[in-house]
Amino acid sequence: MTLITEAIGEGDWRGDEVSGRHDWRIRLGAAHRVELRAAVAAVESRGLELVDFAHEEFPLPTLGPILHSLVGELMNGRGFVLLEDAPVAGLSERQCEILALGLGRHVGRTAPQMEGKHAQHVRDLGVDPSGSTSRSYQHSGRLDYHADPNDVVALLCVRPAKSGGLSCIVSSVAVHNEIVRTRPDLAEVLYQPWWRDRRSGDGPDSFYQSPVYTVNTAGRLRTSYGPDYMRSALRGAHVPPFSPAQHEAMELLNRLNNDRRFMLAMDLRAGDMQFLNNHVTLHSRTKYVDHPEPDRRRDLIRLWLNS
Structure with a gap:
C-alpha cells in the first residue's frame, strides 16, 4: 500500500469551527456600491462585449485592492470568501452579468463555460437530471458535493429561491x-x-x-x-x-462531506457573491422551491476563474 499522508495548509478547516466567525465575510459599504454601479455603467456605455472587457475597464479605486487581496486567501488561505451587499437591485440581466464579471476579473481570469459564456446563469430549466446532456445547475434538485473544473468558482446571487437552495461547502x-x-x-x-x-x-x-x-x-x-x-x-x-x-x-x-462537523451552510441573499477554491473546497446545494412569478425566480450567475 502506498503511504498517503495528511495534507497541510490553512484550507484544513471545519464548519463547526468557522460558522460563528466573520473573517470570511466582506460586507461592501455604500462607497463600494457607488463604485460598482459607476463601473457597470462605464462598461455598458462603451458597448463592450462581456467576454472582452478587462478589469482595467471596470475601475474600482477603493474596492479593487480588497478584491486583489482575496486571491491570497483563496489560493493560499482558507479557500473561500463571501462578499455581501453587491448592488444588484434594479439592474438588468446584462448589467448583473457585467457586475459579476467585473468583480470576478479583479480576482482572476474568467474562463468560458457552456456555449463559450463567461457568465452562466444557474436557474431551474426543468431538465431531467439523468439526461445524457443535462447539467446539474439546470434543475432545482439537491446537488451532491462536488468541485468545478477551474481554480475558482464564483456565484453572484441575483435572486434567491422562495425556499431552500442553501449553498453548503466543506474543506x-x-x-x-x-x-x-x-x-x-x-x-x-x-x-x-x-x-x-x-x-x-x-x-x-x-x-x-x-x-x-x-x-x-x-x-x-x-x-x-x-x-x-x-x-x-x-x-x-x-x-x-x-x-x-x-x-x-x-x-x-x-x-x-455532509457531516455537520465539517460542512458550512450559507443562505445566499441578493447581492452576495461567493468565491471558492475548487482544489481545496467542495460545494453542494440543497433542493429549492421557486416563486411562481418568472421575475422572482431564483437566479445566480456563475463564473469560472483561473488565478
Missing part, C-alpha cells in the same frame, strides 16, 4: 485528512483513476478517467470530485461498475 482537505487517519485503505482508492462523464452525448468521448485526489508539484492537495457525473459514467458501454472498494470510498466521502 476537502479536512475530509481527506479524516479519511487518511481513519481509513487509509480507502484514501488509496481515492488516489486511483475513476471514470467520469462529460455528458456531451453517448459517444466514447463523453467518458474519461481521473483520480479524486492528487498532489501537485508544490505538494498541495488538489481535489476533483463530482459524484453525479461519476455515477452517470456507468452508462458508458465500456465503463465497468464500481468496485466494492469504490462504493465504500464514495459512501465514506459523501458521509463526511
Whole structure:
C-alpha cells in the first residue's frame, strides 16, 4: 500500500469551527456600491462585449485592492470568501452579468463555460437530471458535493429561491485528512483513476478517467470530485461498475462531506457573491422551491476563474 499522508495548509478547516466567525465575510459599504454601479455603467456605455472587457475597464479605486487581496486567501488561505451587499437591485440581466464579471476579473481570469459564456446563469430549466446532456445547475434538485473544473468558482446571487437552495461547502482537505487517519485503505482508492462523464452525448468521448485526489508539484492537495457525473459514467458501454472498494470510498466521502462537523451552510441573499477554491473546497446545494412569478425566480450567475 502506498503511504498517503495528511495534507497541510490553512484550507484544513471545519464548519463547526468557522460558522460563528466573520473573517470570511466582506460586507461592501455604500462607497463600494457607488463604485460598482459607476463601473457597470462605464462598461455598458462603451458597448463592450462581456467576454472582452478587462478589469482595467471596470475601475474600482477603493474596492479593487480588497478584491486583489482575496486571491491570497483563496489560493493560499482558507479557500473561500463571501462578499455581501453587491448592488444588484434594479439592474438588468446584462448589467448583473457585467457586475459579476467585473468583480470576478479583479480576482482572476474568467474562463468560458457552456456555449463559450463567461457568465452562466444557474436557474431551474426543468431538465431531467439523468439526461445524457443535462447539467446539474439546470434543475432545482439537491446537488451532491462536488468541485468545478477551474481554480475558482464564483456565484453572484441575483435572486434567491422562495425556499431552500442553501449553498453548503466543506474543506476537502479536512475530509481527506479524516479519511487518511481513519481509513487509509480507502484514501488509496481515492488516489486511483475513476471514470467520469462529460455528458456531451453517448459517444466514447463523453467518458474519461481521473483520480479524486492528487498532489501537485508544490505538494498541495488538489481535489476533483463530482459524484453525479461519476455515477452517470456507468452508462458508458465500456465503463465497468464500481468496485466494492469504490462504493465504500464514495459512501465514506459523501458521509463526511455532509457531516455537520465539517460542512458550512450559507443562505445566499441578493447581492452576495461567493468565491471558492475548487482544489481545496467542495460545494453542494440543497433542493429549492421557486416563486411562481418568472421575475422572482431564483437566479445566480456563475463564473469560472483561473488565478
